[in-house]
Amino acid sequence: MTEFLHILCRELRLAVRQPGDTVLVLAFFVLGAVVFPLAIGPDAGLLQRIAPGIIWVMALFATLLGFDRMFAADLEDGSLDELVLSMGSLVVLVLAKAAAHWLVTALPLIVVAPLAATMLNLSNGGLGVLVATLLLGTPTLTLIGTIGAALTLGARRGGVLLALLLLPLFVPVLIFGSTAVDASLHSESARPHMMLLGAMLLGALALTPWGAAAALRQAVE
Secondary structure, X not given: XXXXXXXXXXXXXXXXXXXXXXXXXXXXXXXXXXXHHHHHOOOHHHHHHHHHHHHHHHHHXXXXXXXXXXXXXXXXXXXXXXXXXXXXXXXXXXXHHHHHHHHHHHHHHHHHHHHHHHHOOOOHHHHHHHHHHHHHHHHHHHHHHHHHHHHOOOOOOHHHHHHHHHHHHHHHHHHHHHHHHHHHHOOOOOHXXXXXXXXXXXXXXXXXXXXXXXXXXXXXX
């Protein structure tokens, strides 16, 4: 736990000193929500129907922006080698990196999501479910992203390869997240979709840190 908190605090301090990544993610997310109504038109009913999908697609792409630098900066300055040699388990490193990425990238996105949803004419009845699905789904995206970030570490054109690797894995989270919001808008129960999102989060938490740790060790060696 001490190692986890140490790395988490280190990552958060670095993020505070370099807030550009968080600003970029938020700007991308909000601008995407603004551009869609301009392209589709002012039809309020149409915007409301597609709002859950738009919000989730923008959240997915915004989350992708930070993965290519999750371990790359540490590899470039040599601190990753030191961490690998000094830490008892790389799983702790992966979990701390994932937690920091979620706090810096996904949490601000979730905070501004209701504003973006309002611009897309999403009714108040769907806002609570939208926030709940993002709270359940974005940690899963982050945990899956750690594997992609570790596998593409040091690769040429790693950002493109990372997107191609992760997007198919993100699709189930996207489907159940947007479907849960859509169900609430049609007075149906969102609980089954929320439970599936929770199950995927538990599965990702149980499996991805070990996979990313193995990929990191291979990259360093």
